[in-house]
Amino acid sequence: MNANDIGTSRISYEKGALDEATVARDPFAQFKIWLDEAVATEGLIEPNAVSVSSVAPDGQPSLRVVLLRGYDERGFVFFTNYESRKGHELDGTGKAAMLFYWGALERQIRIDGSVARISADESDKYFAKRPRGHRLSAWASKQSSVVPDRAFLEAQMREEDERFKDVEVPRPPYWGGYRVAPHAFEFWQGRRNRVHDRLAYVRDADAWKIERLSP
Template identity: 55%
Template sequence: MRRDYTAREALLEPAMAADWTTQFAAWFIEASGFGLPEPNAMIVASATPSGHPSARTVLLKEYDARGFVFFTNYESRKGAELAANPHASLVFPWFPMQRQVIVLGTVERVTRAETEAYFASRPRGSQLGAWASPQSTVVPDREAVDAGLEAVRERFGDGPVPPPPHWGGLRVLPETVEFWQGRSNRLHDRLRYRRTGDDLWVLERLAP
């Protein structure tokens, strides 16, 4: 039976897990069971070194105590911005549940072995698309995109498709992970895990 989140239950400190990873896992399982179309969809915000921001939605592919991983073209806008200014914010917008998870952290590339392992699990069409698209660049029309895909199909034929050298994973290493629960009268619950040192975290409440 799907849980009713319209009651806006309280989010209180005694009910929170000892670490953000366990708490996120519990909320992610509930979001996955709620019937959201893409519970792993997250908004990734980046900025240039001069402070010009940009944001887009990507899919979370894995997470653990180290952080949150997604994959992209390193030459895309987000790839270039995160290489030049390796700080990001993530937002999981679970609006029907009146919940959000908000992450602030630094960014690093995953190992090439991790990228190759994930790339091998992708559908072949997605593998070819990673080669075909010069992501974030201006193209003349849709036909140019389709022509690029056809060229890649001819290049690889029926053989294996390796990950492009300019494509791979990024891991957001959290410095704060905030769990936001909607409440009535805009007096929402906001509980945040904040890193205070290596593997040391504090849980604190933020005013709504």
């Protein structure tokens, strides 16, 4: 697409369909099917990139992309700085929304849920697997704070590198994982003429109810 064409460019979505009769009854199983397909799709980089929303005390929502690092029946896990903007806002409301957009597959998945920090033990295990430079940057960066310039960040990195010269870099106490525990999912598959397929999974006592939403 040419940048001048954003007002007129149109793609007809033809790549797939979503059918109540054949989707998985369990949204986590359906998520796995779609994630596996996203991973297998050539040119779809970082299929685990997911937008996470949070809401400030004044009601202002904000979004940013993070990398999904795991999921199971309990929810979807990503890692970040607990003192960042998102950290404060997620801790403040205990609620989050997530959004996966896989354009190459004409798909979107929305997840609404509650959010909580994972255990220190779980965060330690993940942190230990990160490359040393990534572990150092968790110490060097006060995420979301204003810094004077790039040189300041580079200097912070050198300082931390020196400080942890002869030891394993431990996890900073303010860095770790969050788990979003969903109470609703929506799977969206683009279709021709904008008559898209939208299947919502809503928590109904111990089961998941599947509902079709108008596009």
